[in-house]
Amino acid sequence: METRRTKRVTVAVQSLEMSPAEGPGRRSAPKRYRYSPEKTHAKTQKKGKTTTRSDHGGLSPYELERLENIRQNQAFLSSINLFQATEELKQLTQPKASQRRLLSGRVKAAAKEALPARKSLRLQNKEPNTLILPGEPEGLLYMQTSLKKPPGPLPMDPINMDEGSKLPSSLLELCSEGYPEERKVDLDLKDYRSALKNMRITEDTVAKVVKGHIYSASFHPCTSSLLVAAGDKLGNVGLWKLGGEGVDDGVLLFEPHTRPVSCMAFSRAHPTQLLSCSYDGSLRCMDVEKAVFHDVYDIEDGLRTFDFMSRDCSTLVVGNWLGEVAIVDRRTPGNTHESLHSLDKTLRCVSVHPLQKQYFAVAERRTVNIYDSRCLKNSKTPAVSQLHGHSLSISSAYFSPCTGNRLLTTCMDEMIRIYDTSSMTEKSPLLTSIRHNTHTARPTKLTKLSAVWDPKREDCFVVSSSRPRSVQVFHQSGQLQRHFVDGENFNTVLSVAAFHPSRNAFVGGNGSGRLQVFSD
DNA sequence: ACGTGATGACTCC
DNA sequence: TGGAGTCCCTCACG
Numbered sequence: 001m002e003t004r005r006t007k008r009v010t011v012a013v014q015s016l017e018m019s020p021a022e023g024p025g026r027r028s029a030p031k032r033y034r035y036s037p038e039k040t041h042a043k044t045q046k047k048g049k050t051t052t053r054s055d056h057g058g059l060s061p062y063e064l065e066r067l068e069n070i071r072q073n074q075a076f077l078s079s080i081n082l083f084q085a086t087e088e089l090k091q092l093t094q095p096k097a098s099q100r101r102l103l104s105g106r107v108k109a110a111a112k113e114a115l116p117a118r119k120s121l122r123l124q125n126k127e128p129n130t131l132i133l134p135g136e137p138e139g140l141l142y143m144q145t146s147l148k149k150p151p152g153p154l155p156m157d158p159i160n161m162d163e164g165s166k167l168p169s170s171l172l173e174l175c176s177e178g179y180p181e182e183r184k185v186d187l188d189l190k191d192y193r194s195a196l197k198n199m200r201i202t203e204d205t206v207a208k209v210v211k212g213h214i215y216s217a218s219f220h221p222c223t224s225s226l227l228v229a230a231g232d233k234l235g236n237v238g239l240w241k242l243g244g245e246g247v248d249d250g251v252l253l254f255e256p257h258t259r260p261v262s263c264m265a266f267s268r269a270h271p272t273q274l275l276s277c278s279y280d281g282s283l284r285c286m287d288v289e290k291a292v293f294h295d296v297y298d299i300e301d302g303l304r305t306f307d308f309m310s311r312d313c314s315t316l317v318v319g320n321w322l323g324e325v326a327i328v329d330r331r332t333p334g335n336t337h338e339s340l341h342s343l344d345k346t347l348r349c350v351s352v353h354p355l356q357k358q359y360f361a362v363a364e365r366r367t368v369n370i371y372d373s374r375c376l377k378n379s380k381t382p383a384v385s386q387l388h389g390h391s392l393s394i395s396s397a398y399f400s401p402c403t404g405n406r407l408l409t410t411c412m413d414e415m416i417r418i419y420d421t422s423s424m425t426e427k428s429p430l431l432t433s434i435r436h437n438t439h440t441a442r443p444t445k446l447t448k449l450s451a452v453w454d455p456k457r458e459d460c461f462v463v464s465s466s467r468p469r470s471v472q473v474f475h476q477s478g479q480l481q482r483h484f485v486d487g488e489n490f491n492t493v494l495s496v497a498a499f500h501p502s503r504n505a506f507v508g509g510n511g512s513g514r515l516q517v518f519s520d
Numbered sequence: 521a522c523g524t525g526a527t528g529a530c531t532c533c
Numbered sequence: 534t535g536g537a538g539t540c541c542c543t544c545a546c547g
Contacts, residue, residue: 213525346538365538393538412537439527446526467527492525512524 148258148280153292160253167291175288177222178271180502186457195504196473196482198520201489205517209238209251214509215447216264219500221271228507230515231261231276256284256293263305267313277303297328297336307352317360323347342379349396353404363397366390385428387419396450402458410438410450418476434478440466446495446511454499462506466493490516
């Protein structure tokens with residue numbers, strides 16, 4: 001918790017150094033450099049680099065002005081006691097330099113283990129605490145208090161409609177349509193290919209659904225219309241009924257989180273519910289029936305991924321930034337039970353076995369570990385099975401949707417792999433490797449690309465690529481089934497992709513809040 | 521002015 | 534060191 005506080009403060013200090021009027025300045029592109037007296041300070045203060053020339057020993061008018069600017073900046077910063085405040089904070093929160101080196105390896109692990117089990121303040125029925133810097137400007141205070149939505153249920157008020165607007169009644173009707181009782185037998189692969197071939201993207205199947213970059217997207221199981229949800233970088237969740245009318249062509253925009261919505265999924269048992277987790281540390285459940293976002297789980301650190309652990313979707317496994325998984329039981333409303341288990345901090349993705357729900361796979365660093373949730377320990381839980389062969393970090397790992405006999409991974413070593421997890425032996429064998437450019441443009445701006453199964457089948461998956469811009473559907477053998485290429489209505493990188501659970505449709509989300517649906 | 525969309529930059533080990 | 538891992542932050546273009 002201490003480190004987190006430090007981090008927040010550091011961020012605040014950084015932004016203050018750059019503001020108020022100058023802006024951060026350009027970091028490169030000297031050929032476009034123009035001398036502009038108002039905009040010089042930050043530019044020349046960039047760490048370790050300077051544009052100053054000292055060939056002649058004396059100072060040029062430009063350099064003199066720069067020094068004057070630095071002096072003025074420092075005077076401003078001193079006037080608000082910032083230096084003093086940061087020094088005090090450093091002493092409070094950081095170990096001395098001589099101690100810092102010790103906090104590594106075993107010592108660090110021991111220090112971590114010695115910490116009491118973390119539990120959110122909400123679950124402890126305590127008020128959230130906020131750290132306030134002495135003499136802190138209001139803007140910074142706002143930054144800190146706005147980091148999280150208040151605990152408890154949030155009303156489902158669309159922020160793109162007039163205040164007090166009710167949800168359209170058609171939404172509840174549509175959301176009540178659940179998954180089909182019986183799953184159809186898999187189509188013959190040839191028929192599947194021709195179904196894919198009929199899938200098109202048109203002007204009507206593209207819409208801006210959220211404002212920020214899309215981090216997660218999911219199809220609602222209904223079939224009478226297509227309904228898609230998307231979560232963005234700003235913590236907003238958008239619902240889009242294709243062909244919808246009214247404000248924004250059937251888009252409803254909500255604000256259940258304040259930071260990127262890292263993962264979302266409709267409940268299979270209660271299709272009126274959409275669960276979403278966020279880097280802001282909260283996991284909420286949108287309930288269309290009650291028109292609220294329930295507060296399911298909430299910790300200080302960011303939540304990265306989750307999956308349902310029970311058929312009724314009441315138990316979840318949730319992975320956070322610290323590499324912990326929490327088993328969250330929401331059967332008793334308002335009294336969520338959680339248990340935390342430390343795994344590797346590089347934890348990226350969790351996936352529950354579709355049939356044997358006690359098993360879940362975790363992408364950790366360069367290995368996928370499959371654990372038994374009944375045998376979890378606080379740390380160093382032994383894996384039931386391991387998947388080896390990745391040479392860089394793994395960005396996603398998913399059990400095949402029907403039997404769980406296969407596991408699909410996407411790795412930064414530019415390979416997609418399929419493992420055989422049918423026997424769940426100590427080491428699950430690798431079946432197929434497919435070379436694929438899994439790198440996106442700057443991952444700060446776009447999320448990493450991941451291969452995801454088509455939930456209608458046991459053996460096919462979709463993955464998008466940024467260069468060339470395309471979306472591909474593969475069979476687990478590595479055989480390409482469909483290649484959607486850059487063309488009319490589709491010319492962006494779809495960093496997030498998801499198939500419809502029963503219809504021939506899939507959706508891609510791009511870096512500017514736009515959803516693109518391919519359907520027949 | 522504003523929406524759009526993308527192959528850095530930084531730190532850590 | 535330099536490659537791997539990580540995302541707090543942007544900005545040129547039409």
